[in-house]
Amino acid sequence: MDLQETDEHRALRATLRDIAGAFGPAYYVERAEAGEPCTELWHELGKSGFLGINLPEEHGGGGAGLVELAMVVEETAAAGCPLLLLLVSAAISGEVIGAFGTPEQQRTWLPRLASGESKVVFGITEPEAGSNTHRLATTARRVGDEYVVRGTKHYISGVDEADALLLVTRTGTDERTGRAQLSLLIVPTDAPGLVATPLPVSAKLPEKQFVLHLDDVRVPADAVVGEEGGGLHQVFHGLNPERVTGAALCVGVARHVLGKAAEYANTRAVWDTPIAAHQGVSHPLAKAKIETELAALMTTKAAWFHDRGLPAGEASNMAKYAAAEAAHAAAEAAIQTHGGNGLATEYGLLPYWGLARLLQIAPVSREMVLNYVAQHSLGLARSY
Structure with missing residues (x-):
């Protein structure tokens, strides 16, 4: 592991400083005080190829890795514009769909994540489960060629900015251990039965938090990311x-x-x-x-x-x-x-x-x- 950054990495950081610095802390603080997303900066990063820097080139990404994505996150924050959804849409959703998504899921979502056209946020937190993922209560039940999803999620970031959720659900129980068998589903944020209620927080942030209620939300069977039960x-x-x-x-x-x-x-x-x-x-x-x-x-x-x-x-x-x-x-x-x-x-x-x-x-x-x-x-x- 060479701690001396390459010329490419130094150039990457300098370019990001220029892009984010053109917006700067005055832009970010104004958005944070108003609770409004940093849409213009997000689109600029997407247009410049930085939102998908860690995604495969064949899907519009930069073909780099988490080292480079971390630089994108750090330098935008150092310029006074920390973007919380980079952690969610670019890091979690991009990495998971890139690694486990079907070819169709990758063709549908990765180019749009890379360009900034779409965001996919992450739904895992539940009030009764805390940090114990095995205690999740949100269920996805297979009915024919669909899954029917029921449950509640808390503190889900950026639902109002996203086209879809990468949702962690319980699809069964391990008979030997009694632990939940988890599956990931891509759920459109406008799916019937999905209600997103703003969860007010006193911290001044551009990104909003939500409580999600899923009441018999139906998604096709091909919404599963990877194998059913392999979600953990x-x-x-x-x-x-x-x-x-x-x-x-x-x-x-x-x-x-x-x-x-x-x-x-x-x-x-x-x-x-x-x-x-x-x-x-x-x-x-x-x-x-x-x-x-x-x-x-x-x-x-x-x-x-x-x-x-x-x-x-x-x-x-x-x-x-x-x-x-x-x-x-x-x-x-x-x-x-x-x-x-x-x-x-x-x-x-x-x-x-x-x-x-x-x-x-x-x-x-x-x-x-x-x-x-x-x-x-x-x-x-x-x-x-």
Whole structure:
């Protein structure tokens, strides 16, 4: 693993900085405050070939990997435009359909995901299941040449922006273990019987959250992605990329807010001395910078493992944990550096703090990452 980036990767980052920088934090904060999607930037990234950078070339993608997609996520965030749906549509849905979809599903969805014409969001979270995927209650029952879907999903991002859901459902129960047999279905967001209700959150984000009620939603049998009952393996093939791109988003957010804080600290003078000269200001920023760089290294490692088909669960979880902690610390330090101005809308820091705080909870909480590391990395007794 060579930590020196190639010329192609440096050029990729520079191009992304130019594209996202043309929109910048003023654009993002305005959208976040209004709760409106960053449609123009999304389309620009699609037109430039970056939304599908990790998808196969034969389906309109760039033929690269998760390493490159993580760069797209990081650099857009570092330019002040973190896009949450890159984690969902590009990382989870793109990777899962690309790996397990039928030829027809791939021909239908991958070119549209790559161009930015369509988004496919992910539906897994349920109020009673929490982080235990085996406890999912949403069912898909085979009736002739259709599946009939019933259940409820919570905190599903971007349903209003998407043409379809990649929905995790229970299609049976393993008689030996009693665990759910899971299947993935592609469900149109306008399917009869599917009701999406906005779920208000106080964090300022462009992307909206929804509660989904599925009341006898019917989809054709060919809506199954991969094999019926094989959904657990497919889900985790998508969750590792989600965690890696989530980590990349956090690294980008941290870079952005630290850049703003450093600029403010160098220009804000009190009694003729820049506040950057005071260790009470500079040390929290320096500490956050170190933590951000460490998180970036683990993010690269996890993406590199995934692209080579190596076990990436441990590295993906560690990257997501480290990056979310770093982004939150960076946002806290940036706000504190600005003093009262840190809460002023003019300086636009609170939306990034809210996003960093959210990513300590989702897509996997820091406590569940610690549980994973305790059990799988250290061999400690399972605690949940």
